[in-house]
Amino acid sequence: MAMLGIMLAAALCLGSASAASLGTVLTEGGLVSGDNYGVSGLFRYMDVFRGIPFAAPPGRFEKPKPHPGWDGILKAKNFSKRCLQVNLLMTDTRGAEDCLYLNVWVPQGLKVVSTNLPVMVYMYGGGFLLGGSSGANFLNNYLYDGEQIANRGRVIVVTPNYRVGTLGFLSTGDDGLPGNYGLWDQHAAIAWVHRNIRAFGGDPDNITVFGESAGAVSVNLQLISPKNKGLIRRGISQSGVALCSWAINRNPREVAELVAAKVGCPTDDKMAACLKMTDPVALTLAGSLNMHGSADAPLVNNLVLSPVIDGDFLPDEPSNLFVNAAEMDYIIGANDMDGHLFAGLDVPSLNQPLQHTPLEDLKTLVAALTKEKGPKGADLAFNEYSHTWGDKPTKEEIKRAVVEVETDYIFLVPTQAALYQHNSVATTGRTYSYLFSQPSRNPLNPSWMGADHAEDLQFVFGKPFTTPLAYWPKHRDVSGYMIAYWTNFAKTGDPNKGESKVPVTWPAFNKETHQYVDINHSMDGNSVKQKMRLRFVNYWTNTYASLPTIYE
Template sequence: PKCIPMSVCVCVCVSTMACTLLGVVQTEGGKVKGKNQNMGLLHSVDVFKGIPFADVPGRWELPKRHPGWDGVLQAIKYQKRCLQVTLLQLSSQGSEDCLYLNIHVPQGVSRGLPVMVYIFGGAFLLGASNDVPFLGNSLYDGNEMADRGGVIVVSVNYRVGSLGFLSTGDARMPGNYGLWDQHAAISWVKRNIEAFGGNPDNITIFGQSAGAASVNYQMLSPYSKGLFRRAISQCGVALSPWAIQLDPMATTKKVARKVGCRTTNEEEMLLCLKITDPVGITMAAKLNLPVMNLLEFTPVVDGDFIPDHPSRLFNNTADIDYLAGVNSMDGHLFAGVDVPSINQRRKETTNFIKRLIGQKGAEAIQSVYSMYSANWGSVPQQDMVKKTVTDIETDYLFLVPTQVALQLHAQHARGARTYSYLFDMKTRIPGLPSWVGAMHAEDVQYLFGKPFDKPLIYFPRHRDLSGYMIAYWTNFAKTGDPSRGSKVPTIWPPFTPSRHPYLVINSDITKSSVRYSPRPGDGRYTSRQETLNTWTDLDGSL
């Protein structure tokens, strides 16, 4: 067989399969050369790591185009993450020179490939495009997804924490620098991906947690018009109460005090922050506890990239196909921080629930407590009570905002489609109570094909689930319909203004996996609409 000639490729034909291996690729900044990764018999992926998509950013300034380079950039290793706190928040890591992306291109397939751009999560505080070491490579390594799904996978860095999201709430320091970085990365992909064999008119952005909320923000921004075609939010949306700063100047003043910029003159304070050691500013940004107090270093309504409250911007999503969902126990990780007794066998939990809800204000206690305790009985079992704590945080932080976002998208859609899901594969984390389902971020390992990449630590059912997710997600990226393309176990119907189906995703997907009440678990507590109404009444941001 003959290879299709390409000016940027070296053609190598293996057996009867036309296999195009990318050699040196010309981008707008200069030439890049990656590595070819073998994925098995007649399968390989070309991997380009550490390509700059923007110049080194100025502090609290918008990203600028990279000036380019001479010669051939050897894109064979990941670059540093953006400056941030470590997981335990005891020190910092990373660099201000951090705006790089990575590209995974499957070989043995045609040109004009769909493109999927991944935005990582991490509370807008930490994370990177190559984050979470996973037995030798990154959890976000896109090789399996690219190879099995026949799509180009791109992962991107962006500024986080105080350097990415500090804001005065006005034009002096408008904020959202991390969102602007994401936008710059997607724009670079739009301008350059054709040279890698991708279709610049078929880009899907997807992300998890803070990355999922970021995906939603990118959809809502007027700057994104025509930039991408589809979007996927996994466990987070812009309407999530933790995903928006309502009083950014208060946070900025708190950071200023921590780093010694103590002054009542705001202009002097901002000047002091500009010249302060960036590590000190980074260490001043730490995660709040309890989690129900929410995050501080997050996007803001800046009147520009996000011109209004997210709930009023869904008209900008009318032409974007949207798929969104949550994990059945997304709230367990955070509930375990706020109420540690839920993971302790002999500890009593009931009294903690009112305290937890009370963080939303006294008016919340009676209505929410009554709704979630309705079926407990006079002497509730402690496992039931502990699961209720998880349900409360799952609903408030993830499920209800996602359902509202799906409704708003479906209401504003002009030909674009909407899809809803619930990921419900039982946790693989050892030592947790038997009632714990799918925790926050547990979906990511399956989407990125870890059961195939590391088969010895998974069972066949995990590979089934991984195959299903890759097929649904990449079908959606290719066609806008998760059921059309690669074979899937059942048809996933769209979410519409009048009908709200969702797909339960686990290793045993059948026709009965399509359901119509997105309350996680067994639906003991209340109807979907009552859950939505209760939380939206208590939180004006929804």
């Protein structure tokens, strides 16, 4: 055994001495060098480039411009700063205006560098207010580290920054400040990847854009914008689509005037010029979000610094632009209790195990979410979510209904609408639907909790493999399943076909069978299901939508 260990160590040493590595790469801006290191798996290595500029430092409220380039070799070894944004507590700012950088993970074997690999470009979430290309960091364990996806799926992973908050999405609704600067940043990153990724061993004609929450909405908007024609092959939207109520701000002028008032700018025709000259930190803080939701003022209604229909990047309503994604393959899904994060802020008693949630709180919440349709909309919606109750609903029934209402309204129903929309216009593009239902690992959550908002991210990015002591074997199972489905899809457009074995064949979505796959650690033949929450999808998209609008 000792001799075997010595031989294996010698083999690994020899392997590392001759490990395949890109070394210095020539990009359009100049030469870049990164890091190369061994990863899990025999004779597996990873080239990583952190902080490559994909555009010039952006002008205030301007579209990104090409980077002028650099002399010598750029050492791309550290993540760049986030784009300037408010902190989680909305009390201060972090990041910088000079932030348009991206990171690249390239899997390598022992002797020959990889070529023609599929490319996966990740767009982070954060309500269009927060976020960064490396994600949250704990002891140098970055959430959006692409190593596990790249290594296990043999794909290139790219994570770009984009502007958020006031500097990314403030709009006056006209040519003064047209908005969507964050979307233009994303587009610039995708275009940079298309032009440069071949030098890293990637296939520029096989780019999959994937993202979560606001990043998932961004993916949908990138797929349907005519600006990306020929750049994107596929997309994956996790908990967010362009049809979500919070995806598009239809009254941007009102938000711009509120920000202007906070920073001392006029609200007349001089507003845009004044805002452009205002201190960026003051502008960013002026766009902070009121995080104190309530049953009568739900948090989701505060997400107002978001994309706009600008007549340029988005020339029309998103529902009219899906035809631009007719040839793109698209995975769309949600978490089974995506709304819990919001519901817990709107109705605090929800997460107090010894407290009842008053029935009136549920009724108030429903009325606030259905305000535009008036009392009839509220009554009909409440009847839908209480139709299985007896005369005296239990504490759990009321609390679950609060979560279900917010999950359906904010995420799940728009997701289903987007699936139908894409499938109905698709020519060669395939559509796939999923529900992520791995129970929450948060010990403070109630026993009936499923998967909360953003809980899928740790599994997609392979954290159960990176930090194995923090997870059970079942968590590594579900992480392996998601990475296999996602990377097979990036390779072939079919989540079942590729180098990675999957636990269940995932059928494509169509309007006849309405099939989807339920993703969790115990997947088997029963994981393929039909007609996800059809009663509630029908209610919101047909009955509710057909009611007359009373309040704009």
